[in-house]
Structures are given as C-alpha cells and as structure tokens.
Amino acid sequence: MRGTAVMWPLRTVNRSICTTASRQQVSEGSKEMGAKNSMLSTCPVHIQRARSTHVVDATAFEVSSPVKPWEDVPGPKPLPLLGNTWRFTPYIGSYSVEHIDRICVSLRAKYGKCVKMAGLLGRPDMLFVFDANEVERVFRGEDAAPHRPSMPSLNYYKHTLRKDFFSAEENCAGVIAVHGDSWSAFRTKVSRVALSAGAAAQYTAPVAEVADCFVERIRKIRDENMETPEDFLNEIHKWSLESLGLIALDTRLGCFEACEGSESQRLIDAVKTFFLCVGELELRAPWWRLYPTAMFRRYVAALDTILSVTLRHVDKALEEIKLNGSSKSLLQDLVTAAGARVAAVAALDMFLVGIDTTSTAVASILYQLSSRPHVQEKIYEEVTKALQGRPMSPGDLNQMPYLKATVKEVLRMYPVVIGNGRQLTKDTVICGYNIPKGTQVIFQHYVMGNSEEYFKDASQFRPERWLKRTAQRHHAFASLPFGYGKRMCLGRRFAELEIHTVICKMIQAYKIEYRREPLEYHIHPMYTPNGPIRLRLVER
Template sequence: MAGLLGRPDMLFVFDAGEVERVFRGEDSAPHRPSMPSLNYYKHVLRKDFFHAEENCAGVIAVHGDSWSAFRTKVAKIALSVGAAAQYTEQVAEVADGFVDRIRKIRNDDLETPDDFLNEIHKWSLESLSLIALDTRLGCFDSCASSDSQKLIDAVNTFFLCVGELELRAPWWRIYPTTTFKRYVAALDTILSVTLKYVERALEELKCGGNKSLLQELVAATGPRVAAVAALDMFLVGIDTTSNAVASILYQLSLRPAVQERLHGEIINVLQGRPMKPGDVNQMPYLRACVKEVLRMFPVVVGNGRQLTRDTVICGYHIPKGTQVIFQHYVMSNSEDNFPYAHEFRPERWLERGVGGVSVHRRFACLPFGFGRRMCLGRRFAELEIHTVICKMIQAFKMEYHHELLDYHIHPMYTPNGPIRLKLLER
C-alpha cells in the first residue's frame, strides 16, 4: 500500500517463513512502526518531562540508541530470572479478590453483568499496579473519583482515541481536535497518577527492607526512568491483558469438557493449598489453552517493523523505511501453519515432532512479538493471565446461554457484546 497520507508505504506479509527471516535479520535497534500521536506527546508536547534526562523517553514510540539505552536499563530488572515469579502469591490474592467480586455482582441467574469487561479491567489494573507501582489501588471497591477508576477510564480513552488519530486523516497535526484533546488529557492522567506512586516508592525505599520491582528500578535507574517504565506498562498492559482474559473466559465457557480437564489439572497441582511460584509450570494444559485462544483470537491482530535497511522479502527488493506488517491473525488461523486451524485444539501446543521440535510454525503466532522489541512485560502478563484463569476454573463451572458473539477490533480484537457468563459454584 503506497501513497498513504502522512505515512510510509506499507507491506503486508502473510508468510511465516518470511516473518522469521525479517525478525532474525534485524539489527540491535529494530524500528517498530510507532504511533505519531504518542511520538508527538512524548517528544514535543511533554518534551520537558520525557527529555529532562538522557535516554528517558521509554520504549513505546522511541527508537534507535535512545530506545536501546532505556530498554537495557529496564530489562536488567524486568527480565531478570524470577522477576515475575516473586509476585505469584500477591497476584493470586488479587485473582482471589476478583473471584469474590464476581460472586457478589452476579445477577439472580448467576450471570455476570453487561459491564463484565470493565470488571476485568479492574482486575488487570489491580494486578499491574501491584507490579508496576508496588501498591494495591483497591480497584474492586473503587468509586468514580478513585485513582483506579481514573486510570481505567484514561487507558480506555487512550485506546479509543488512538485508533481515530492514527487510522484517519491526521487533522490533529494541524490543529488540536476534540479527540486529540481527550487523548492528551488521558495520557496526562496516567502520567500524574503514576508519578504519585513512584514518589511514594521513593519514600519507602528510604526505610530499607525488601525491594519491590518498582523500588529496584528506582534504585538502579532513578525515579524518572521508573515512572516512564510504569507509564509504558499501563499503556500496553491493561487493555491487552484484560481483553485476553475476557476472550479466554468466553471461549472456555463454550467448552465444558476443556474446563473439566483444566479443573482436574489445577486440583492435582494445588492440592487445596494457595498458589506458589512454579505452580503454573506444572499446568501445561492451562498454558496450552491460553495459547490456543490467543492463536485463534489474538488480542493484537498484527505486529510489524519499519525497515532500517533495504531487505529482500519473498524475492522482492523492499526499500528502507517501508513499514512491514505481519498479519498474525491470518497466519495463525491458516491451515498452512496449523492443521485443523479453525478447531479449538489446545493439545496441539503439547505435541512434539521428531527431536522434540514443535509441529507448528512458531512465527505464525507471536502474541508477545519477538526479538529485542518483544513485549518487556510478557512474563508478568502471562503470570496474571494464567493465575486468574486458574482461580476462575477452580471456583466456577462457566456456561454461556446467549447468542454467540462475533469478534471485532475495538481497538483490541475482542468479543463484540456483553460477555454474560453463568458461573456455577464448584
């Protein structure tokens, strides 16, 4: 696609082998197609904050040496062995709180309310704030004026506005449109709330004791880097994770036999005790079910790169600067990459071919991306998702008794309509 208004040429790739070649051939600072509106917010509108220190603009809408330097600082802490595992028990407590909350708000038919997705947003924010801000926001008891609901609303506004700003004519570059003003206000809210809790972590750091992830970031990189890292986590971690969980719960509610197998695995591992680090590693079927839902219904339907040098793709010379879009939704639902692609088969992720090699095409399904620009929070997101699905299956038999839901992009790929699950106590 060439000649796009205010945009570089775009090339859509549907061949998993070519996707692998592009990923494996990229340099040390891959260029991900960024959102011009967020780029403007970070590097122009709020330049005083994001450029007050060298290499302190984060990893989203940042490229080159500045991106690489920031990622190196954060990755030492966020991607260290056990970084996510240390939060297992606390994340499980949040999941327990979510289960209790859902018990209270079911209707007389034991079904979840029409705004069930907002309740899942609360769970996601509560889990992420525990990790990124070292605090429990009290999302399950929040009111409209609370920090938690402000963050939920701001993140929702951010994602709703970004589609308008990025996919339509960019009038905001000429004058501040109403959508752009809402977008900026949402980002300002996320930043201000984030800074509030980073400052609190700084005070607690002076008191000594065990360091949280946030405190380790503050100690190792300084408060500004920690605040920007937390901001980026909120921008990409709440909506994606909550929509993934909504989709997984909905798909499992349609498959009672899968639920029963999952329940048996969970009971066998936990034996009635609370979750502890390493438990999810003993639940391969749980992990396989999550992978299968994300294969068939990926929350983010595509990934991409902006080429930093001329590249040959499918035998064609593609010039530097072209945006290459990898259509994972199409590839992961293709028979060329996954036999019986349109059937829900978690077992496919447990199968191994000759020499233990996976029988499916790895680069056809990359929900967290790949390489140096893959999701920094992957381990945390997987911990949150696996834990809350485990708790829901442990507590309820889930059923769905309404018209089947289509999926739409809003802007995540998610079930279109209220997810009214019937939850029967086990």
C-alpha cells in the same frame, strides 16, 4: 506539509521528581478461514523454516531468486490525491477500522502473501506479510535496535508536547514510540530488573490474592441467573489494573471498590480512552497534526492522567526506600537501579500496553472456554492436582501445561493484537520484492495463525497442539502473541503470570457457560468479542 499542533501546559505532570544513584518482554479463527485459505496463492520465494525461535545462522535465509521492484508489489491501488486513506473514511470507503481482521483475510485472498497499502495520508506506506517463513527471515536478520511502527500521536506526546519531562534526562523516553540508541539504552536499564531471574515469580502470591478478590467480586455482582453484568469487561479491566498496579506501582489501588471519580476509576477510564483514541488517530486522516482535535485533546488528557498517577506512586516508593533502606519490589528495584524518572516512565509504558491487552486476553479466553466444558474440566483436574487445596506458590503454574496450552490456543485463533510490525531501517527483500527503507511492515499473525498452511485443522480449537508430547508441528513464527526478538514484550513474564493465575482461579471456582447469541470479534481497539460478555458462572 506537517503542521504544528498547539501546545498547552502540563498541569498535573509538570513537577520535578527526585533521583537516586544510577543502576526482556510489555510486547508474546474462525471456521470460515478454512475455506478462504484454500484460495490463497504461494509466495514467490520459498525458504525452509526452523521449528523454534532460537537464533540460527541468518545466511541460511539468503534470497537467490530475482528481486522485483517495490512498484510491482500487489495491493489496492491508491487514488490521485486521496491515496488509499479514503478506503477508511466512513460512508465512502469499505475498510472499517473495527474489522481489520476481515480486511486482512480479503487482502490475503485477493493479492497473495505480500500486499502493499500505499498512499496513506500522513503515514508511511505499509506492507502486509502473510508468510511465516518471511516473518522469520526478517526477524532473524534485523539489527540490534529494530524499529517498530511508531504511533505518531504518542511520539508527538513524548517528544514534542511533553518534551520537557521525557527529555529531562538522557535516554529516558521509554520503550513505546522510541527508537534507536535512546530505546536501546532505556530497555537495557529496565530489562536488568524486569527480566532478572524470579522477577515475576516473586509476585505469584500477591497476584493470586488479586485473582481471588476478582473471583469473589464476580460472585457478588452476578444477577439472579448467575450471569455476569453487562459491564463485565470493565470488571476485568479493574482486575488487570489492580494486578499491574501491584507490579508496576508497588501498591493495591483498590480497583474493585472503585467508584465514579476515584483515582482508580480515573486511571481505568484514562487507559480505555487512550486505546479508543489511538486507533482513530493513527488510521484516519491525521488532522490532529494541524490543530488539536477534540479526540486528540481527550487522548492527551488521558496520557496526562496516567503519567500523573504513576508519578505519585513513584514518589511513594522513594519514601519507602528512605524509610526502609532496602528494595522489595520491582518499582523500588527500578528506582534504585535506574532512578525515579526511569521508573515512572517504565510504569507509564506498562500501563499503556499492559492493561487493555491483558484484560482483553482474559475476556476472550473466558468467552472461548464458556463453550468448551470438556476443556474446562481438563484444566480443573490439572489445577486440582497441582494445588491440592493450598494457596498458589511460585512454580505451581509450571505444573499446569494444559492451562498454558489453552491460553496459547486462544491467542492463536483470536490474538489480542492481530499483527506485529517493524519499520524498515534499510532496503529489505521480502517475498521476492525490494521493500524500501521506511516502509511499515505488518506481520499478520491473525491470518497466519488461522491458516491450514501453518496449523493442521486450524479452525478447530485444540490446546493439545501446544503440548510437547503431541506429534503435531506448526511454524514457530506464525503465532507470536508477545512479539519476537529485542522488541518482544518486555513484560511478558508478568502478563503470563497474571493471565494464567486468574484463569486458574476462575476455573477452580466456577463452571463457565454462555447461553446467549454468539459474539463476533472486532477491533475495539484490541481484538475482542463484540458485545456484553454475559457469562453464567455456576459454583463448583
């Protein structure tokens, strides 16, 4: 039986904010996998795939094979009372949260393309899907308000612990850990602004300025060997927060000058704490539901910090609107179109899913480029030709297809989030099995993205496979770093702008090398190189 977590008052967030007159995308390998993939079995149901993610007639994917019951889905057997949760328990089980990637590879090799993980204490049963055809069929057949697997801890924060704030206005709880009509109504309000033509393009110049500041910051903090410091990832977090603050809060936060105790560093620390805690709270036994554990208290304090900072900047945006009488930014457009509270919650959700993901992607891309000088040179030539020595302006990134293809290739082999998910709202046939309503389905893009079945020479780094002129074909649903459909990342355009711009600027300025021991990847909580990323940056 679910217990009731202790509630305590919101100190820094419990305040009223003004509202004004009422007015899609923050969710887009290794050599060993080639040998592992040869052992993989075939899905019981084979259907023809489409080559793009554009909408097609769902009836083309109807399943005619005999349907087997849920009980027949293969997977690790749960123990009485303990279920499968014990497998994630330190010193007892062999499943590590940090190595979910390896676990998924072994599950695919042992059980096939559809694997059941039942008996997880405090969580619905899970189904891992490794078949891109089935991913496509499920995505194309979902309803207008699909459910993503909820983070129970964030759901509790929004809908119970801080209910007074998130429920003060109708349909104002955001898009993260929210479902149904409330999610749909909020997304509609935000998407009108965030997905409008030119919404991201208007930030090209200021995002490029932040990237220039990052390049200069790294130049100053390199050591005598021209290597980045051990906390280089924290510096990338600062860049990501500065860029997102510019977009979501309409301000330069001064992250590159952030010191211990400053608002910027507190915000960085709060976002890091949120992500470090959420994996443990979601995958291990949910003791926080019975009493507020130390980790849950840290988690709540981090969320309170993020929310209080966003509220302060929303108030500032309101003052700007009063003084200037017109909107000039995403934040002010949101305030004008949907009200201050919607703008604050949208900013909160952007911080929760937009900082760690983007910075981890950039760290991974730079690390992968460091061992591929020929790829760097191709990007450098492309960037030089496109910019011709002038500042970046809207449209310039469209002249850099190889840079974009390189980013896609890194995210194929090393996706920041290794799987997309849905929580079924109705009984659904997947891989020939009847999967019951309420099951959490995880589409394992890390495994599919590194599979020879979907990508020729999958273990080889080939950005060319993403260029239109190439003859190589791949399954459109095997690699989806920003998700798909109505639950696709709402801030995709902004994230891509930030990533492409900073990689462009880094390649313009430096030849990137890595001369230390190779780093393995792990979940922490994004899929990231495990260890200090000590890049050697040589001036061009």
